Amino acid sequence: MRGPADEQHLRDLALLRRVRDRMDREYAEPLDVESLARGVNMSAGHLSREFKRAYGESPYSYLMTRRIERAMALLRRGDLSVTEVCFEVGCQSLGTFSTRFTQLVGMPPSTYRREAVAHASGLPQCVAKQVTRPIRSTSIRNGEASVPNPLLA
Incomplete structure (x- = not known):
């Protein structure tokens, strides 16, 4: 059975995937961590930490x-x-x-x-x-x- 922490982690992974997909699509646009984080209702610090944990490198x-x-x-x-x-x-x-x-x-x-x-x-x-x-x-x-x-x- 999954607990609340597991469910939040899965939600975060889905949001991180959206961020990564946006970077893949809009790479030529002026993107920064703050605007990417706002797009998924995360703080910039949380997005950076979780992105690095999930994908092995920073969003930048x-x-x-x-x-x-x-x-x-x-x-x-x-x-x-x-x-x-x-x-x-x-x-x-x-x-x-x-x-x-x-x-x-x-x-x-x-x-x-x-x-x-x-x-x-x-x-x-x-x-x-x-x-x-x-x-x-x-x-x-x-x-x-x-x-x-x-x-x-």
């Missing part, structure tokens, strides 16, 4: 990963500049975007764009999507960007 980190994934796809197309991609995916600062991109992908966005366009002709799209996903490693959390890049292998 999750959102930035979604933005970088989308940026990677736009950069592979090759028709937008890095600055245009930065703003297209909802980032407000080119410096923050470039730093985060480099941490997650292992190279700056300009290098990624150049390499991706050069390799695009020989890599099937289904393989390109799998091989060029951002990879989060524990070394990134410690400030090291030591993620091997599959495009250079």
Whole structure:
């Protein structure tokens, strides 16, 4: 039999799923923890703690990963500049975007764009999507960007 604490936990998980789905849908919009929390009637602190407990990363980190994934796809197309991609995916600062991109992908966005366009002709799209996903490693959390890049292998 479930107790009140279990039922509240299940309700919180459903709300967290709504928050995550909103970030997946609206990644290019200006989202912050306070507005996400308001949308599900939680405090920002509670949302951050529960989100990290449920998904293993903070809401901000999750959102930035979604933005970088989308940026990677736009950069592979090759028709937008890095600055245009930065703003297209909802980032407000080119410096923050470039730093985060480099941490997650292992190279700056300009290098990624150049390499991706050069390799695009020989890599099937289904393989390109799998091989060029951002990879989060524990070394990134410690400030090291030591993620091997599959495009250079």
